[in-house]
Amino acid sequence: MRTWLHRQTFRPDITVVVFFGVVAVFFYGSILWTGYMSLTRSTLIPNYNFAGFDQYIRLFTNQRWLVSCLNMVIFGVLYIVGTLAFGTLLSVFADRRIRAESLFRTIFLYPLAVSLIVTGLSWRWVLDPVNGLQGLVRGMGWESFTFDWLTDPDRAIYTLVIAGIWHSAGLIMVIILAGLRGVDDDLWKAIRMEGIPLWRAYLQVIFPGMRPVVTSCVVLLMSDVIRGYDLVIAMTKGGPGIATEMPAKFAVDYYFARVNLGLASAASISMLVLSLLLLAPYFYSEFRRRM
């Protein structure tokens, strides 16, 4: 090893070491630090006295945190399923030799270039019960029309789903479409030779064959869900009440506004553990594939 290092003038290893050092310190070092803090009594200022799992107990008896988690599950499931379904449908149709394909694609994809802040604000205005759609339809004479999900504590979470799908469906469309375009011509020929109807071809042959693509879509969307902060801030600020609070917002609030470092750290670590649990199967298969 030593001689090898000395012999080389061609040294990718230095770069690798520097890079890995940065990742290790900023990412994994930070995580360990946060993890440690979550086990302390830190509030306003860090306090490095070990306090066991107190913060986690406090966290998981905190009504707001529990609501946040529930909200994340509701939002996550609807958002992932909705975006996947909508994006896949769009990609299948876009693969059908439609006219003006690139125009449609441009329209479906542009939300991705728009920040989640602007996305959230725009949908907040569109869905605003007074000035938005509801007011509009009522103004046209349908006085009893009600679409006040944005201000309805039971439904506000669905408005986040709508905005989320709006933002990401194009992404899924593009990824799935790239997968569809990569399908071997011979496979389509075989499908025609066997006389397999189109819907069965997609459901039973094409999509099952694209499982890695679909999986990476799900992974992408999942990380959106767990990190989801901007959209909530722009659209509902967690309200009405705490109806749309999310774990990511909970953690940031407790770090910077309510300054309870220990609790915020516990929340962050819980989010991290959750994402690792959700992603573990994916990483495991990725890792095995590469070995």
Place this chain on the structure above:
Amino acid sequence: MTRSPPFERPVFGPRAARFGLYAFLFVSAAFFLLPLLLVISNSLKPMEEIRQGNLLAFPVKPTFDAWVTAWKSACTGLDCGGVRPGLWNSVKITVPAVVISTLAGALNGYALAQWKSRHANLIMLLVMVGLFIPYQAMLYPTVKILSSFGLFRTYCGIILVHVVYGLPYTTLLFRNFYVGVPEEISRAARMEGASFFRTFRSVILPLSTNILVVVAILQFTGIWNDYLLGLIFAGNDNLPMTVQLTNIVNNARGSASPNVNMAAAVITAIPTLIVYFLSGRYFVRGIAAGAVKG
């Protein structure tokens, strides 16, 4: 082997199905365009028309007054300078952060692609996991690290944060690209006695124009649209546009003039939209490349 005309994918046969297909596409297009059109059209209305409350109506007397206000005199809190300072801040932050994270990602990606080791896969996995770590689990220690160097809430600090947080992503994108570049090219350069950095600069970088553009676009969109990191790390003098925008909208005086808010939102979205419309294919390619992370 044989060159033949491209095989034509089966089409929806019946005319009705074809009609349904287009109906679906048009409704979808309307869904995607609705918020943008609505916000733009209302940002062009004077206040009297806004008060009439019809969001979908086209502006009768289009005016850029709201845009002018949003640009230079809307209040973000105590000061009323519009989004103009925010735009400049965003440019100041985004440009160096994009350049540094892209080039550093290219160098790292190449190094990782070249690096043959039993542990290379493990490290790649750790880097990949890094992509999915919620920022929250790193925020506070990052604040502490930056503070100890006096960089917290400074211009350099926010750039550093964007570069470091973006590095795993750009590195992975480049690594995936460079793994596909024939190894013979690097070996040939090595046979000529070129050093690693020399090979990278003179041989590999010139091959990488496309991927550089792709990654730079992705990073530009990501950093420009960032809210959380800007909010925490930029400091009051460098707040990016997204933060300024929410401040304007959430300002007590702001809620009285939705047209100004909408104009500010449109102005904030314009740079990335321009990049999107100009870069078309690159953007799409970048997304497809970025999706298959790993």
Place this chain on the structure above:
Amino acid sequence: MSSVSIRKIRKSFAGLTVLDSVDMEIAPGEFIVILGPSGCGKSTLLNVIAGLDDCDSGQIVIDAVDVSGLEPSQRGLAMVFQSYALFPAMTVRRNLSFGMEVAGTPKATIVQKVDWVAKLLQIEALLDRKPSQLSGGQRQRVAIGRALVRSSSICLFDEPLSNLDAKLRAETRVELKQLHETLKSTMIYVTHDQIEAMTMADRVAVMHKGRVEQFAHPQSIYEKPASLFVAGFVGSPAMNLLEGSLDGTGCFLVGLRSISSSAYPFENPSAGEAVLGIRCEDIGIVEPGSPDSIPAQLAFTELLGADALGWFDCLGKRMSVRLGVDAARSMAKEVGLRFDMAKASFFSAATERRL
């Protein structure tokens, strides 16, 4: 067993003529190989027969029924693809049965047929694996199996062996031939590999630029190529070609030298510019200066194991001659070459057709 008639098929694509009035009559149970270089239109022709590609004009008639307007699945054909095109997420068993399942075949029949094919191709052990867990050769078998379960009387092959390594290719070639003998179905097989064509076909159709240059038994394609293209394309090493002219009195003139063509069985006797083609094994080595011989200088020899090739400079051309290994080792520098004109070929320089 079914007959296939290909009648005046034309197709152009983006201003390029891909198929130029292709005619072929295929008898029931024949093994037909369509042979040609890349871009000659052979795969397109196969796709047109299958119904996967439309043609601009012409008819495909199977057993006296015009199927030109029918969907591929209704033509009663089976097809094996170059990239195998197995259904990726399905087990081998499901790959074999899926088509029948969609067509509503009774379960018992499906099971019976899958068993039959699995036994025939010896893939019983693979039935519960996914395509990704199979080797190239195994995928190949499954692809053939999927075609066979359709019990079609006609089976189409689109370069099915080109993704296999050389050894496996040779083995599969033999097996396919045996399979044809067992099943006796009509097979149409597209390839660019002349060994496959020579070994498997009852008849070979050599295609070039969208036309069928020659459609005949492989041996007669080798011995009596119908055109200059076939002469150059079939056979390794390629046929030796000498440009010259026929004087109409039984002599072929190359520069100042004259070669007697009286032994050549002309089908279309003519005079004028012509090309003489002669296989490397139809040239004899004689003492320099012997009668009816042409002086030549040895350039180099290649030992091929069983025999050898001698390369000679003769009449301004480099010509190959098949030699015994011993003869090749002791070959003199200056020799005379004697052509066996009874086995030679003459082509018109103008039409490039056989004379």
